[in-house]
Amino acid sequence: MIAEELPKIAAQEQEDQLQFKHHIFVCSGTACVSAHSDQIQAALEKDIEERGLGHVCSITGGGCRGLCASGPMVSVEPQGILYQGVKVEDSAEILDSLNSQPVKRLECSTEAPFFSRQKKIVLEYAGKLDPERIEAYIAAGGYTALLKVLTEMTPQQVIEQITRSGLRGRGGAGYPTGLKWSTVAKAQGEHKYVICNGDEGDPGAFMDRSVMEDYPFKILEGMTIAAYAVGADQGYVYVRAEYPLAVKRLKAAIRQAQKNNLLGNNIGGTTFNFQIDVRLGAGAFVCGEETALIASIEGKRGTPRPRPPYPAEHGLWGCPTLINNVESYANITPIIRNGTDWYTAIGTEKSKGTKVFSLTGTINNTGLIEVPMGISLREIIFDIGGGIPNGKHFKAVQTGGPSGGCIPEQYLDISVDYDSLLHLGTYMGSGGMIVMDETSCMVDVARYFMEFCMSESCGKCVPCRVGTAQMYDLLNKITKGEASLDDLAMLEELAEMVKSTSLCGLGQGAPTPVQSTLRYFRDEYLAHIVDKVCPAGVCKIYHHAEVFS
């Protein structure tokens, strides 16, 4: 492949696509597959064949449309029709309607706020792209960014462009991506590595899974651009083994990219060489931490080590290593293609671009959303999310996974960006957003996250290994109504200690759910301790009087 060939492949693919009057996409996202979208696809394929429509109608297990709550989703392009809650028996009716009016009873309005209030950069193809064919990706503008970078830009210029875009790490902490790249570029080493952190471990988060499953080529392209910028020759995508479809699609994408000379030696006819391999995680939450992840790629137990030295200087096998999150890499190609001015126009002053969230919990429109930074939580929850079901009231929204906190109702109008969330005692995190109504007990939620951190602690440092267990015991005591105010004081003291003395982010972040719920819902803790009642009715508190009566 050389730069001139790319438009030819794109043109050929577009021409091939034009012979079809209709393209049916059946969502192959986890939620839709769980609702049997694979059977729907099989039924449609069978009906298309039986009716002899194979030459006018194509069918693809396409990407996710985000509205998981209404799945399985089926869309018909280029007519732009979206169907929700499709069943196997609807296949014939959908095909009948191809040349007439859409099936009214299944139609899902794409004008609804769920779709119209989003801004898609990472998810730019929004379910209308075949994730398993490189030609489809190229026809949609894929790999133009890589070839532009390789033929028109120096590594320094690439880093400058990423720096100017203001992109910050989407793994949660928000470290400036350009700065990270330039540190690795400056580091001395015979080999350098580029790693994509796809070890999405936060419970209640599935953004990276969706991006890896739907846009594998986009991640590979982003990583290849990064490798060119920092001077790396080998890359790894570290994916959870629990995401078999993501693993399969990434491996298939790597093979196709190699075949088209977009990975491997002399990429795009230039002198640049870069290879990517997939490495499987094995279910250890701590491996999301970069030094633990590196240990895991090296085939060891995933235990973190003190930083500095940072992986940028001393990473995989002691070499300078660039580690970015899946979503960060997915932002690279749009920034290169559309320029920094375009990108910096989206978002707030210090947080540019968009953020993908998995919106779950007690909310009507559960699913995957991408919103511009700076949007308010109220817009996300009540406009896009459609509010709280069953006439219940909003209580809190949890962001940042086990290292994040809960935000109460009075802060719903705050802008969603790295700094405002930090100010509220939580953090952006990788993008889990779990909405809770009055039936959730905040002490129980804190206990849930502490149990998570306690079991996932790698055991290397004492504050995390012992501290989380002690905090869990105290929280357990509180939820059983057996704690005293002294226990609460001890819990607060321990929280501060674990936070300030743990080795890595897992331990340092573990007390956040406790501290955040204490900050906003202290009365609930006191109700458990002093009045021996759980206001939400979640915790089982047995009173002696009841036991003996």
Added chain:
Amino acid sequence: MRASSVKTVAVPSDDKRWRLVNATMRRHGSEPDALIETLHTVQEAFGYLDDTALRYVASNLKAPLSRVYGVATFYNFFTLKPQGEHNCVVCLGTACYIKGAPQILESVENLAHIMPGETTPDKKVSLLIARCLGTCGLAPAAVFDGEVAGKLTADDAVHKVQEWMKS
């Protein structure tokens, strides 16, 4: 470990599945850093990691058995015990948790008289928990023999497991 002093390590049995394991090790140059990838292959082929497999992998990758055992027990994904005929994985992700996953888990525990990570004595049913299945949109969810069931109730789960126990 005596085996590591021998140059070529004999395959534990003539089971053809060892070929898959060998292929993975070869692909990674039989270096210790292939350990996790190799254990994945063993588990995929045999369903779990037994002593024989751990020793064989250790010898072939020239890694101390302590390291192999350490890795196999560190990662939640690996299991050292054979699984039952059927398995039920209850998701305990945040979204599932606040939507009633603990009640689902409890009712399955009470029905089968096993705790997460255990298998019934007749080897019929294994109960497992997942940190998050990523199907938060369908919370609460569980996986029954590889098939995800969303918007689950405790009754549904009990019903499903009861069927397995009767079969």
